[in-house]
Amino acid sequence: MLCKLTRWLISREVDRGIKTPRFALRHGERCGACRAYARFAASLPSRFAGERPAFLASVPDFPLNEARWAEDGGVREKRGILPRRLVLHPFPAAAAAILVVAGVLVLFQGVLREAGPSTQDEAAALAALKTVTAAPDEFQGMVGKVESPLAKERQILEQSVASAVEYLQARLNIKIERKDTPKSL
Amino acid sequence: MVDPDPIATKTDEELAREARAGSRRSFEELALRYKRRLFVYLRPRLGSDQDAEDMVQETFLKLFRNIRSYDPAFQFSTWLYTSASRLAISSYRKKRIASGRLDVETAGALADPEARAAGEAGSAGIWDAARDLGGSQYRVLWLRYGEDMTIEAIATSLGKSRLAVRLLLHRARKSLMKRVCPVPVPVEATKAAAVKGTPLG
Numbered sequence: 001m002l003c004k005l006t007r008w009l010i011s012r013e014v015d016r017g018i019k020t021p022r023f024a025l026r027h028g029e030r031c032g033a034c035r036a037y038a039r040f041a042a043s044l045p046s047r048f049a050g051e052r053p054a055f056l057a058s059v060p061d062f063p064l065n066e067a068r069w070a071e072d073g074g075v076r077e078k079r080g081i082l083p084r085r086l087v088l089h090p091f092p093a094a095a096a097a098i099l100v101v102a103g104v105l106v107l108f109q110g111v112l113r114e115a116g117p118s119t120q121d122e123a124a125a126l127a128a129l130k131t132v133t134a135a136p137d138e139f140q141g142m143v144g145k146v147e148s149p150l151a152k153e154r155q156i157l158e159q160s161v162a163s164a165v166e167y168l169q170a171r172l173n174i175k176i177e178r179k180d181t182p183k184s185l
Numbered sequence: 186m187v188d189p190d191p192i193a194t195k196t197d198e199e200l201a202r203e204a205r206a207g208s209r210r211s212f213e214e215l216a217l218r219y220k221r222r223l224f225v226y227l228r229p230r231l232g233s234d235q236d237a238e239d240m241v242q243e244t245f246l247k248l249f250r251n252i253r254s255y256d257p258a259f260q261f262s263t264w265l266y267t268s269a270s271r272l273a274i275s276s277y278r279k280k281r282i283a284s285g286r287l288d289v290e291t292a293g294a295l296a297d298p299e300a301r302a303a304g305e306a307g308s309a310g311i312w313d314a315a316r317d318l319g320g321s322q323y324r325v326l327w328l329r330y331g332e333d334m335t336i337e338a339i340a341t342s343l344g345k346s347r348l349a350v351r352l353l354l355h356r357a358r359k360s361l362m363k364r365v366c367p368v369p370v371p372v373e374a375t376k377a378a379a380v381k382g383t384p385l386g
Contacts, residue, residue, distance in 0.1 A: 007355070011355040012351070016336070036362075036366070040358070040361075040362045041358055044330060044358065044361075047311050048326075048331065049330070052331060055225065055312035055313070062220070062238050064217075064220060064241075064242065065242050065246075066216075068246055069249045
């Protein structure tokens with residue numbers, strides 16, 4: 001167990017430059033295998049560097065197909081710099097699509113509720129229409145009902161004019177008479 | 186006296202910057218510098234020399250296409266090996282789909298028995314021993330000692346965490362030690378000489 005830990009700490013020092021703790025150093029003094037590992041790990045950079053040229057020289061030489069670069073370069077020059085292709089990652093794209101659909105649904109529901117009359121309103125309007133068409137005799141009465149606010153306004157106006165006349169007669173000591181019966185508005 | 190070719194004295198990053206600005210000559214120099222290095226990196230993964238050559242060609246073609254997206258803040262080798270690794274993974278997946286669950290590295294070792302036998306019997310080179318480790322252990326050793334890349338750059342190239350890279354390196358060193366010097370060193374070897382210049386020294 002201590003050997004494994006010591007070797008890991010040796011590797012850590014080689015890779016990250018963090019000094020090996022004292023307990024591992026003490027273990028290394030007693031353990032030949034860990035000492036051998038430390039020696040081996042320390043020798044690796046020079047060994048690899050020393051043998052690298054021969055290793056690369058053993059690779060069979062092969063030509064690079066530069067003609068394909070020329071073809072590709074020609075195409076690129078004709079097209080100019082192509083924009084980067086839009087890459088959609090599945091999860092964010094799905095989440096965005098769900099959000100858009102939900103938003104549209106909410107908006108649509110709200111607009112529908114505000115714009116359309118309710119079924120009760122529709123029923124009342126139909127009933128009113130039926131009464132008008134079904135009873136033509138009462139049409140005049142219904143018109144009178146509809147006009148009643150106008151007659152009431154006229155009455156109120158006449159009353160206020162009459163009270164104004166009374167005030168002026170009393171105040172200025174004059175007499176004001178109605179010439180004729182009032183004309184219809 | 187003839188002056189050395191000025192382009193040969195430039196660093197990879199300088200060449201990559203020039204290639205990014207449109208210099209094809211600089212890109213060719215980069216490709217010449219890296220084609221063998223990329224080949225030895227990809228060869229164990231792809232199984233045959235031909236596949237490895239094709240992958241090297243594909244990698245350089247991809248880099249040539251995307252040279253404008255190279256960020257000079259990063260080392261060129263990191264960018265190159267990242268692209269190569271991705272292409273190799275993509276190629277591996279395509280092959281696996283085409284021929285069932287084919288382990289390319291195993292298939293490569295079987296497809297090239299002469300080279301493997303030569304590696305086991307004749308060559309005592311440390312790089313050959315490292316290549317025999319196969320898989321990610323060889324790749325991580327190549328990037329660390331062959332390309333002198335930092336742990337961070339290796340992690341970027343391989344798409345792994347730094348801890349995963351360190352763990353791979355540690356295992357690779359232990360496996361390599363077993364192959365290169367399988368006989369344990371006598372315990373009573375001269376301790377002072379044994380630890381001098383090592384992490385224990």
